[in-house]
Amino acid sequence: MKKDCMDIVKSKCEKCTECTLSKTRTNPVFADGNPETAKIVLIGEAPGETEDETGKPFVGRAGQLLSQFMSHAGISREEDLYITNTVKCRPPENRVPSDEEIAACAKFLEAQITVINPRAILLCGATALKSFYQGDKKTTISKIRGQWFDVNVEGKTYPAMAIFHPSYLLRNHSREVGSPRRLMEQDLNEVKSSKLADINHDIHTINLSGHKLMPV
Numbered sequence: 001m002k003k004d005c006m007d008i009v010k011s012k013c014e015k016c017t018e019c020t021l022s023k024t025r026t027n028p029v030f031a032d033g034n035p036e037t038a039k040i041v042l043i044g045e046a047p048g049e050t051e052d053e054t055g056k057p058f059v060g061r062a063g064q065l066l067s068q069f070m071s072h073a074g075i076s077r078e079e080d081l082y083i084t085n086t087v088k089c090r091p092p093e094n095r096v097p098s099d100e101e102i103a104a105c106a107k108f109l110e111a112q113i114t115v116i117n118p119r120a121i122l123l124c125g126a127t128a129l130k131s132f133y134q135g136d137k138k139t140t141i142s143k144i145r146g147q148w149f150d151v152n153v154e155g156k157t158y159p160a161m162a163i164f165h166p167s168y169l170l171r172n173h174s175r176e177v178g179s180p181r182r183l184m185e186q187d188l189n190e191v192k193s194s195k196l197a198d199i200n201h202d203i204h205t206i207n208l209s210g211h212k213l214m215p216v
């Protein structure tokens with residue numbers, strides 16, 4: 001049932017020309033993950049070159065490193081995660097997406113979160129954090145990572161945590177105590193223990209009838 005809803009959203013995304021990124025993309029990059037089993041939505045910034053070519057998010061070196069960290073924490077990329085980006089089309093030269101592009105693409109992200117109804121949202125990197133965090137807009141991943149805070153999507157509140165982007169970890173190899181890699185392990189262990197514990201998660205009924213992406 002979730003997959004059917006998500007397929008509708010995906011087909012709209014694949015035809016989308018609502019911002020200028022549609023003119024330079026090779027493929028829109030909608031998401032990776034199983035909507036029926038995913039318990040966590042992980043949101044990155046935007047597709048890079050490999051993602052643009054393949055149509056899948058987090059498949060380059062950064063994506064491989066993310067998979068390693070998840071596996072190490074006991075989080076299954078295939079079963080537990082639904083991975084997407086703040087914007088679905090690659091910005092030229094991998095520049096940071098503009099506020100206008102983020103706003104234009106928000107409806108897809110909101111619909112994805114609504115369909116998944118996750119136990120938690122992971123904001124991977126500064127662009128995803130900026131899009132959702134309602135507190136101090138000057139805060140950084142280093143300052144706020146590891147802390148749960150609430151985000152509101154389409155009238156529903158979800159627990160969210162900011163985590164380092166794997167591209168940043170590729171540039172920081174240290175595994176010393178307090179290093180970004182060690183902190184990433186610590187944060188994912190917290191996610192695993194507090195949000196993926198074997199609890200009776202609420203069974204819910206999907207109702208997207210009022211969502212702006214659904215056909216009238």
Ligand code: SF4
Pocket residue numbers: 013016017018019020021022028087088089101104105
């Ligand atoms: Fe549409 Fe989002 Fe792609 Fe812009 S980035 S064209 S809003 S799918």
